[in-house]
Amino acid sequence: MHDLKEKKIELEDIPGVGPKLADKLREMGFSDPMSIAVASPSELASILEIGEVTATKIINKTRDMLEIGFTSADKVWEQRQKIGKITTGSKALDDLLGGGVETQAITEAYGAFGSGKTQIGFQLSLNVQLPPEKGGLNGNCLFIDTEATFRPDRVLQMAKSMGLDPDKALKNIYVARAYDSDHEIFLIDKAGEMIKEKNIRLVIIDSLTSHFRADYVGRGELAPRQQKLNKLLHNLQRLADSQNVAIFVTNQVLTNPAILFGDPTMPIGGHVLAHQSTYRVYLRKSSGEKRIARMMDSPNLPPGECVFKITPDGIRDV
Numbered sequence: 001m002h003d004l005k006e007k008k009i010e011l012e013d014i015p016g017v018g019p020k021l022a023d024k025l026r027e028m029g030f031s032d033p034m035s036i037a038v039a040s041p042s043e044l045a046s047i048l049e050i051g052e053v054t055a056t057k058i059i060n061k062t063r064d065m066l067e068i069g070f071t072s073a074d075k076v077w078e079q080r081q082k083i084g085k086i087t088t089g090s091k092a093l094d095d096l097l098g099g100g101v102e103t104q105a106i107t108e109a110y111g112a113f114g115s116g117k118t119q120i121g122f123q124l125s126l127n128v129q130l131p132p133e134k135g136g137l138n139g140n141c142l143f144i145d146t147e148a149t150f151r152p153d154r155v156l157q158m159a160k161s162m163g164l165d166p167d168k169a170l171k172n173i174y175v176a177r178a179y180d181s182d183h184e185i186f187l188i189d190k191a192g193e194m195i196k197e198k199n200i201r202l203v204i205i206d207s208l209t210s211h212f213r214a215d216y217v218g219r220g221e222l223a224p225r226q227q228k229l230n231k232l233l234h235n236l237q238r239l240a241d242s243q244n245v246a247i248f249v250t251n252q253v254l255t256n257p258a259i260l261f262g263d264p265t266m267p268i269g270g271h272v273l274a275h276q277s278t279y280r281v282y283l284r285k286s287s288g289e290k291r292i293a294r295m296m297d298s299p300n301l302p303p304g305e306c307v308f309k310i311t312p313d314g315i316r317d318v
């Protein structure tokens with residue numbers, strides 16, 4: 001992990017980056033030197049239309065300027081101390097997640113339709129606005145909606161039950177509709193700038209994968225789809241780390257009873273997502289309002305299950 005304490009350095013200050021390249025970088029979502037420092041040479045080379053050797057030099061110079069390299073354990077510790085957690089509204093689900101949805105991490109919720117992925121997203125978009133003592137981060141939410149399923153009326157209903165000022169609560173959620181996978185990539189590139197400007201502490205992408213599934217159909221397109229998803233997730237992780245924000249993504253799985261062999265509940269995006277998301281939670285329906293969440297993947301938490309419910313007020317304990 002890098003020491004992310006940033007010095008006040010502008011893109012133009014980096015040797016080899018003039019005003020012209022700096023503009024181009026900003027345009028592509030590289031808003032600060034840290035984003036250059038953690039970029040890959042090939043990524044930077046293709047964006048700036050320069051050679052990889054030059055790109056590597058720029059990255060190394062940036063790292064020197066930011067004094068990134070090996071980081072002493074106390075600095076890593078310091079960075080981890082900054083991790084914030086957002087309550088889901090259910091203590092049981094928070095416990096499963098190790099205290100809530102974390103900053104500096106990607107949390108992926110996957111499950112069939114109606115399993116509660118979007119409802120958890122709505123709840124988090126409000127809960128992040130709470131003060132820390134109530135399980136929030138005093139921050140705002142950026143909600144990238146790829147399925148046109150964002151429902152302000154439902155969010156309003158949840159906000160009222162929490163005693164939040166409904167107008168203010170909705171104003172603090174910045175919703176962007178993504179029309180296809182390229183647009184989704186573009187919006188995430190743009191997110192970097194917005195995060196600082198609007199005090200964003202949570203980025204939600206609901207769903208991360210639906211456009212990719214629609215835009216890359218057929219066997220031959222599997223590899224390019226995974227490549228794009230992989231890159232997108234890298235960018236998301238970079239955002240999470242450098243801006244200390246929480247990333248919550250959803251991923252629908254097909255529970256097709258016609259599939260007799262193999263796992264019918266494989267998430268779309270398969271293993272690429274599996275390796276990138278820090279926390280992966282599998283959601284499934286139980287009776288009535290009840291839902292079951294299972295921790296499938298985490299760097300530091302035991303596997304386990306919990307039950308929560310989706311009530312008119314929002315996500316709650318059973």
Ligand code: GTP
Pocket residue numbers: 111112113114115116117118119120149154252289310311312313
């Ligand atoms: P897909 O996006 O279709 O993959 O599903 P999802 O996992 O996002 O499901 P979602 O979060 O939309 O959950 C849908 C379920 O939440 C419904 O089946 C309802 O049980 C519950 N729900 C949705 N809206 C409301 C509401 O306004 N009030 C209450 N009480 N429950 C709701």
Ligand code: MG
Pocket residue numbers: 117118119149206
């Ligand atoms: Mg949904």
